[in-house]
Amino acid sequence: MNTPIRRLSRALLWGAVLALGQGGLAHAASPSASPPSSPPSTPTGNEMLSVTPSLISVSVKPGATATAELTLRAAAALDVKIVPQGLAQTPDGNLKSVPQSEDASPYSARSMMTAAPESLQLKPGDTRKVTVTISVPTGAGEGTRYAILDVVGLPATGDKNVGFGVDLGVSTLVTVAGTAQDRTGAISDITIGKALPGQPLPVTVALTNTGNTHYGATPDELVATATLQDASGNLVAKTDATSGRLSLVPTFVRDLALTLDQSKPLADGRYHLEVGAGLKDGTVLDQKAMDFQWSGGAVLGATGAPVQTPVATGTSSVDPLMLVLASLVGGAVVVLVFLVAQGSLRRRRRAPGGPSDT
Amino acid sequence: MNRSRLAVLTAGAVLLVATVLVPATALAAGSGTLSVSPATVTTSSGTFSVDIASSTSGVNASGAAASVTFDKTKLQIVSVAKASGGESWDAAGASWAGLPNASIIAAANAAGKLPAVGAYLTSGAMPDDPPQALITVTFLVVACGDSTIGLPVGPSDGEMLDGTAGATYGDPIAVTSTSGAIVNPCGQQTPDVGSSSANITGTVDAGFLALTCPPSTTIPLVRNATNTKDLTCQVSTNIVWNLNANDPKSGPTKGHMTDGAKVLANPMHVLSGPHAGANPGDPPTWDYDQNLANGGIVGAGANTTNIALTLSQFGAPQDPAGNYGIQILFQAVNGF
Numbered sequence: 001m002n003t004p005i006r007r008l009s010r011a012l013l014w015g016a017v018l019a020l021g022q023g024g025l026a027h028a029a030s031p032s033a034s035p036p037s038s039p040p041s042t043p044t045g046n047e048m049l050s051v052t053p054s055l056i057s058v059s060v061k062p063g064a065t066a067t068a069e070l071t072l073r074a075a076a077a078l079d080v081k082i083v084p085q086g087l088a089q090t091p092d093g094n095l096k097s098v099p100q101s102e103d104a105s106p107y108s109a110r111s112m113m114t115a116a117p118e119s120l121q122l123k124p125g126d127t128r129k130v131t132v133t134i135s136v137p138t139g140a141g142e143g144t145r146y147a148i149l150d151v152v153g154l155p156a157t158g159d160k161n162v163g164f165g166v167d168l169g170v171s172t173l174v175t176v177a178g179t180a181q182d183r184t185g186a187i188s189d190i191t192i193g194k195a196l197p198g199q200p201l202p203v204t205v206a207l208t209n210t211g212n213t214h215y216g217a218t219p220d221e222l223v224a225t226a227t228l229q230d231a232s233g234n235l236v237a238k239t240d241a242t243s244g245r246l247s248l249v250p251t252f253v254r255d256l257a258l259t260l261d262q263s264k265p266l267a268d269g270r271y272h273l274e275v276g277a278g279l280k281d282g283t284v285l286d287q288k289a290m291d292f293q294w295s296g297g298a299v300l301g302a303t304g305a306p307v308q309t310p311v312a313t314g315t316s317s318v319d320p321l322m323l324v325l326a327s328l329v330g331g332a333v334v335v336l337v338f339l340v341a342q343g344s345l346r347r348r349r350r351a352p353g354g355p356s357d358t
Numbered sequence: 359m360n361r362s363r364l365a366v367l368t369a370g371a372v373l374l375v376a377t378v379l380v381p382a383t384a385l386a387a388g389s390g391t392l393s394v395s396p397a398t399v400t401t402s403s404g405t406f407s408v409d410i411a412s413s414t415s416g417v418n419a420s421g422a423a424a425s426v427t428f429d430k431t432k433l434q435i436v437s438v439a440k441a442s443g444g445e446s447w448d449a450a451g452a453s454w455a456g457l458p459n460a461s462i463i464a465a466a467n468a469a470g471k472l473p474a475v476g477a478y479l480t481s482g483a484m485p486d487d488p489p490q491a492l493i494t495v496t497f498l499v500v501a502c503g504d505s506t507i508g509l510p511v512g513p514s515d516g517e518m519l520d521g522t523a524g525a526t527y528g529d530p531i532a533v534t535s536t537s538g539a540i541v542n543p544c545g546q547q548t549p550d551v552g553s554s555s556a557n558i559t560g561t562v563d564a565g566f567l568a569l570t571c572p573p574s575t576t577i578p579l580v581r582n583a584t585n586t587k588d589l590t591c592q593v594s595t596n597i598v599w600n601l602n603a604n605d606p607k608s609g610p611t612k613g614h615m616t617d618g619a620k621v622l623a624n625p626m627h628v629l630s631g632p633h634a635g636a637n638p639g640d641p642p643t644w645d646y647d648q649n650l651a652n653g654g655i656v657g658a659g660a661n662t663t664n665i666a667l668t669l670s671q672f673g674a675p676q677d678p679a680g681n682y683g684i685q686i687l688f689q690a691v692n693g694f
Binding site for chain 1: 405436437438439440442457498565566567568569570571572573574575576577579587589591592594595597598600602606615654655658660669681682683684685686687688689690691692693694
C-alpha cells in the first residue's frame with residue numbers, strides 16, 4: 001500500500017473508531033432515535049442568523065432569579081432585537097410567539113424575562129452573547145411557565161419590493177420549583193368527518209391541557225383511541241393513534257386525528273362512538289362518548305352519551321420499542337441455537353468414525 | 359455472499375480493527391499533551407466555555423481526539439463545537455469524527471463523560487506550538503462546589519497521531535493530559551432574591567436554531583394576474599421545528615403591500631408544499647397557504663431542511679399604480 005493511501009486509511013479508521021465509540025453511547029441513551037447520520041450539533045457559521053441554545057429550561061423557586069446565556073452568530077449584516085413574547089400553540093402542535101396583547105395564558109413567563117442587550121447590530125461573522133434573566137415572582141403559583149424569546153434579525157432590503165427578516169424563537173420553560181406539576185387534560189370536542197361508502201371514517205379528538213405543565217412529547221406521546229358500535233352494540237371499528245414529537249402546553253388544544261377503518265360500509269343508522277385520550281405510559285386523561293345518526297355518508301345529528309367501557313391508552317397499543325427488543329431477543333435466541341447446533345455438529349464430526357474423519 | 363451477511367462481516371471487521379489493531383500499534387516518537395484552557399475557571403452560576411487543546415513535543419500531530427469527564431452533579435454540557443480561530447484544528451481544515459448531537463450530549467450529561475471527539479488530517483501536520491484548540495465545550499453550572507474537567511487518555515479517549523511525513527504518519531504518539539479546575543465556592547451561589555429560598559436547577563437545551571432566507575426579492579406586480587415569486591429558506595437545527603410567516607405590520611394593512619397610503623386590495627400569501635391538481639389544468643394545491651393578513655405556519659419538520667416557498671400576490675383591476683413593498687418575517691421555533 002502506498003503512503004497516501006495508508007495515511008488516508010489510518011485516518012479514516014481512526015475516525016471510525018471514534019464514531020463507533022459514540023454510537024454505542026447514543027444508542028444506549030436513546031434506543032428509539034438512531035438516524036444513521038447525526039445532524040450537526042452546532043451552527044456552521046454560514047447561516048444568516050443562529051442562536052445556541054435554542055431552548056431554555058430552568059427550574060426556579062418563587063422569588064429567585066436564574067440566568068442563561070445565548071450565543072448569536074450572523075453571516076449577514078443584521079439589526080437584531082431580542083424581545084420576550086408569549087408562547088402560543090396551534091391545534092397541530094406548532095408553536096408561535098404572540099405579543100403582550102395576545103398573551104392571555106395564565107401560564108405565561110413573558111413578564112418574567114428580560115434580555116441584555118435588547119438590541120444589537122451584527123456584521124457578517126460576528127458572534128455575540130446575550131444574557132437572559134428569568135425572575136420568578138413570589139406569588140408565581142404552581143406548575144410551569146412558558147414564553148418565546150424572539151431574536152429578530154433584519155437585513156437591509158435594498159431596492160427590492162419584498163424584504164425578509166428572520167426570527168429565531170427560543171422556547172423558554174420555567175418550572176416553578178417545589179410546586180406540583182399536574183398533567184391533566186379534557187376532551188373538549190369530537191368531530192366526525194364525512195366518508196364516502198367504504199372509506200374510513202375520520203374522527204378528530206380535541207384535547208385541552210387542563211393541567212399546569214406540558215406533556216405529550218416523545219417518548220411519552222399523546223395517545224387517542226376510539227371504538228365505534230352500531231345500535232345493537234356490535235363493535236364496528238376500533239383504532240388508536242399517537243401524536244408524538246410535540247408537547248401540549250397548558251390551556252392549549254391539540255387535535256388528535258383518528259381513522260376508523262370499518263370492515264364494511266357504514267350503513268345509515270344510529271351509532272355509539274367512544275373516544276379516549278391519554279399518554280403512552282398508560283395515563284388516561286379523559287374519555288368521552290357520543291351517539292350519532294349516520295345518513296348518506298355524514299353525521300345528521302349527535303348527542304353526548306355516557307362512557308360504557310374504560311378506554312385503555314398507551315398499554316393497549318404496541319410499543320415499537322418492545323417490538324425492537326422482542327426481535328433482538330428473538331435474534332439472540334436464533335444465534336444461540338445456531339451456535340449450540342454448530343458446536344454439537346463439530347463434536348459429532350470429531351467423533352471417531354464420524355463422517356469428517358473419513 | 360448476500361448483502362446482509364456482507365454488512366455483518368464488514369461491521370465485525372471494523373470492530374475488530376477498532377478494538378485490536380489500533381491499541382496494538384506501536385507508539386511513534388515524540389509526545390503530545392491534551393489540556394483544558396483556561397486551566398482554572400472561577401464561576402458561581404450560568405454558563406462558561408473551555409477549549410480542549412492539543413500540543414506536541416518532538417513531533418507534529420496529524421490527529422487529536424479528546425473525551426471529557428466532569429462532575430455531572432455540578433456541571434452539565436450545553437454544547438460542544440469545533441474550536442474556531444487561527445490556532446485550531448478546524449482552521450487547518452481537519453476532518454472530524456464524533457461531534458455530538460443533542461442525544462449524545464444528553465447521554466454525556468447523564469454519564470458525566472463526553473465521548474471522544476477527534477480531528478484528523480489526511481496529509482500535512484499541525485505545528486507543535488502554540489497549542490491547537492480542538493473543541494469548545496460550554497458547561498452550565500447546576501450546583502455549587504469545586505470540580506474537575508478531566509481528559510482521560512487511552513484508546514477511545516485522548517489520543518494523538520503522528521504527523522511526520524513517512525512511514526509513521528498516522529501512528530499513535532504517547533499522550534498525557536492536564537485537567538481543568540472549576541472553582542465554585544458554595545457560599546457565593548446564584549444571583550437570587552432571598553438566598554434561603556433560592557433553588558435554581560437549570561438545564562439549557564443543547565440544541566441550536568438558525569434561519570437563512572434571502573434578504574429581499576422582487577415580485578412582479580401585474581394587474582388581473584396572480585403574481586408569484588419562488589424563494590428558499592433554510593431552517594438549520596438538530597431538533598423539531600416549525601416555520602411561521604408573518605407581516606410585522608398591524609392594523610388593516612397587515613399582509614398587504616403598501617406604497618405610502620396606497621394599499622393593494624388583496625393580501626399576499628405565502629405557499630409551500632405544492633401538489634399537482636387532481637385533473638390536468640387544475641391549479642396546484644398546497645400543504646400550507648398562509649394569508650399574511652393573519653400569518654401562520656408554512657412548514658414543519660426535524661433537523662436541517664431547505665423549504666421551498668412561493669409568494670403569491672393577486673393584482674386587482676382597481677389597484678392604483680405605485681411602487682409597493684412589504685416586509686415578511688419568517689420565524690423558526692424549536693418544539694419541545
